[in-house]
Amino acid sequence: MKLLFVCPRNLLRSPTAEQVFSDYPGVDAIGAGTHADSETPLSGGLIDWANEILVRGPGHRRVVTNRFQALLRDRRLTVLGIADDYDRMDPKLIELLKRRVSQCVNLPARDHSG
Numbered sequence: 528m529k530l531l532f533v534c535p536r537n538l539l540r541s542p543t544a545e546q547v548f549s550d551y552p553g554v555d556a557i558g559a560g561t562h563a564d565s566e567t568p569l570s571g572g573l574i575d576w577a578n579e580i581l582v583r584g585p586g587h588r589r590v591v592t593n594r595f596q597a598l599l600r601d602r603r604l605t606v607l608g609i610a611d612d613y614d615r616m617d618p619k620l621i622e623l624l625k626r627r628v629s630q631c632v633n634l635p636a637r638d639h640s641g
Contacts, residue, residue, distance in 0.1 A: 530556040530632065531577035533587055537565040539615045540583055544624050546616065553635050561590045574598040579632055581605050605631045 532544035541558030548556035557576070559569040567573075574580065574595045580602055582588050588606050592599065607627045613620035628634065 528554050528632070528635075529576055529578045530554060530628075531573055531580045532556065532558045532582075533569055533580060533591060534558070534560060534583040535565070535587070536560045536562050537567050539611070539613060540609055540620065540624075542566070543613075543616050543620055544581070544628070547621055547624055548628065548634075551634055551637055561587055569594075571595060571598055574602065577602060579603055579605065581607050581628065581631070583607060583609050583611075603631075607631075 530548055532541040534541040537558050537560030541560065545556045545558035548554050557567065557573060559565065559567045559573050561569050569591065574591075575598055580591065582591060582604065585606055588604060591604060607624070609620070609623060609627065
């Protein structure tokens with residue numbers, strides 16, 4: 528499963544999501560930003576790569592849809608509705624991401640035995 532997390536600048540929420548969900552077995556996760564100066568700018572290649580695209584809010588959904596409509600045909604685009612109130616790797620953000628993503632994506636169980 529390939530998850531693409533999108534926020535404005537790829538500084539806080541999407542890199543946190545990338546780090547958290549990359550620990551799940553069978554999940555590849557990448558964070559990207561809608562702004563050109565993002566750490567990892569959103570591109571058609573990333574849209575094409577992803578099975579699931581998860582955006583921060585409705586405005587980001589519009590940006591992604593407007594820029595990449597032709598590539599979105601076979602991909603689900605989900606709004607997570609996460610405010611810009613958290614620092615990178617904030618435990619509250621991590622719990623919120625886990626809860627919201629698990630509501631819309633069938634995630635594999637994590638192995639906690641290690």
